Amino acid sequence: MQTYEKLLLENKAWAQERVEDDPNFFKRLASLQTPEFLWIGCSDSRVSANEITGTQPGEIFVHRNIANLVVHTDTNLLSVLDYAVTHLEVKHIIVCGHYGCGGIKAAMSNTDYNQVLNMWLRNIKDVYRKHFTELDAIKDEELRSDRLTELNVKEQVSHLAKTSIVQKAWQKRQAPDLHGWVYGLKDGIINPVFEMKANSNIDPLYEYHDLKI
Numbered sequence: 241m242q243t244y245e246k247l248l249l250e251n252k253a254w255a256q257e258r259v260e261d262d263p264n265f266f267k268r269l270a271s272l273q274t275p276e277f278l279w280i281g282c283s284d285s286r287v288s289a290n291e292i293t294g295t296q297p298g299e300i301f302v303h304r305n306i307a308n309l310v311v312h313t314d315t316n317l318l319s320v321l322d323y324a325v326t327h328l329e330v331k332h333i334i335v336c337g338h339y340g341c342g343g344i345k346a347a348m349s350n351t352d353y354n355q356v357l358n359m360w361l362r363n364i365k366d367v368y369r370k371h372f373t374e375l376d377a378i379k380d381e382e383l384r385s386d387r388l389t390e391l392n393v394k395e396q397v398s399h400l401a402k403t404s405i406v407q408k409a410w411q412k413r414q415a416p417d418l419h420g421w422v423y424g425l426k427d428g429i430i431n432p433v434f435e436m437k438a439n440s441n442i443d444p445l446y447e448y449h450d451l452k453i
């Protein structure tokens with residue numbers, strides 16, 4: 241059997257188990273999606289949103305990319321954000337990074353990963369530059385990349401607050417709250433490192449005063 245064929249086989253078994261547990265499982269999910277959370281995570285195969293939070297399909301709206309970045313020109317991420325915030329009206333957005341992130345480590349290196357990856361990783365290098373005094377003082381490389389992972393999550397959460405999408409929702413319905421978390425690959429535990437409640441103060445430069453709600 242090919243490896244991908246095993247996935248299809250496992251899928252059949254999974255679907256059958258769900259129906260045995262709850263005959264209406266798929267009927268309910270197929271007609272309605274009302275997740276309370278938007279998850280922006282790393283593409284790393286070890287950090288699956290539903291798996292590590294013990295949630296079911298239908299509970300978390302998910303976007304993943306290398307090193308869980310919120311880039312203000314990324315139309316893919318912004319579409320997901322707009323849909324989740326404006327239409328699904330999620331109550332919480334979680335940016336979840338993870339210790340030992342390959343994207344973070346790559347951005348800390350001087351390796352040329354070719355243009356597209358270089359361009360993506362450049363966003364993380366800019367986070368490093370913002371905190372270089374603190375980071376350069378950490379001699380252990382693993383600990384330094386772990387700290388950059390935390391600072392990166394915090395930076396990406398603040399990027400969310402700078403979008404008109406989030407600011408409109410804050411004004412209209414005092415939600416969503418923004419959370420920055422870091423997951424530990426070694427122990428499976430999530431460390432909450434940063435939080436911005438709805439209507440938190442943001443840098444006035446990024447505040448919109450004439451939001452069309």
Ligand code: CO
Pocket residue numbers: 282283284306307338340341342343344
């Ligand atoms: Co990663």
